[in-house]
Amino acid sequence: MGILTRKGLGAGAVVVLFISILHSQTFRSDVFGWSELIAWYLVSLLVGCITGYIAGLLISLIPARLNSSVACVGGALFGIFAYYIQVFLYLIYVFRTTSSDY
Structure with missing residues (x-):
């Protein structure tokens, strides 16, 4: 694992x-x-690690020599996007599993 993927x-x-x-x-x-x-926080941490790793890996594949702060910004942006996906999937789960008596 390179420095950019870790960042x-x-x-x-x-x-x-x-x-x-x-x-x-x-x-x-x-x-x-x-x-x-606590489970919500752990899932958030797992999602953030996975998407941050993917962002760092994608940035490390760019042939230009980039500063490590670019990997930090990429990981942060991917993390924000992943959190919204996590909330969206949770809402789908809630609306699918709860019964509506309307």
Whole structure:
């Protein structure tokens, strides 16, 4: 694993975990218990690591010699995008599994 992939992985993980913690402050208290909240953070961390790694890997494949800050920015941007996908998939799961009595 090169320096750019490590930088992208770190940036993606940090950004997604930070956004996840900030966003969870807006959840109602009956939405998640402690175990679900910790699982939410762990899934966010996993998603951030994976997308940050992919961003760093893609940036390292560019033949030009790039600064490592480019990998950090790429990992952070991929991490933000991945967090929104995580929220979208969670909402799909919630609406599919809950019964509607309307």
